[in-house]
Amino acid sequence: DTAVSQTPKYLVTQMGNDKSIKCEQNLGHDTMYWYKQDSKKFLKIMFSYNNKELIINETVPNRFSPKSPDKAHLNLHINSLELGDSAVYFCASSQDKGSSYEQYFGPGTRLTVT
């Protein structure tokens, strides 16, 4: 069974559109994250949620809005897509108990904005 899954795997859309990426984890973890990997492979955290509560919110445009319906899901909605939003978006989760807080990553969603 896939531990952290994301849908879709690929997303091609035009500027100005609104799109969502879904993430689910079946590990029973308390915290979930969204990362953005740019064209140079640089990874940066965007958000983290712990038990549906926003914990980390890096400097990300307001067009990006995470939503956590329950602690197993963290979706990313993006409004008014721009060319610069093209990237690979990774979802991750962690348990955050003792030293066992390593993050488990999903396979990524490659977003291309044309």
Add this chain to the structure above:
Amino acid sequence: AQSVTQLDSHVSVSEGTPVLLRCNYSSSYSPSLFWYVQHPNKGLQLLLKYTSAATLVKGINGFEAEFKKSETSFHLTKPSAHMSDAAEYFCVVSELFDFQKLVFGTGTRLLVSP
């Protein structure tokens, strides 16, 4: 603020020869350090982690890393490279009081030739 510097953007080795991927960190407090691997078009997989226990850390697939506080280094090594090791490797740091926030290095592309 914590940061990591991966000293080589690309490392090329021949199959069967040793691998050395270099990482230096900067951290105000006791850091936790990780190495993640990303195979082409795949998500990130945790190779190993250091969390203030043993300074020599063994990971999966024969990789290991040594935490050297005096040198602020956490280099990744493997005695004998395999073709399947070809991937992007990321050195990552998080801090004791902000452990959910991972800070990634810029990555090192490992190329393995026959």
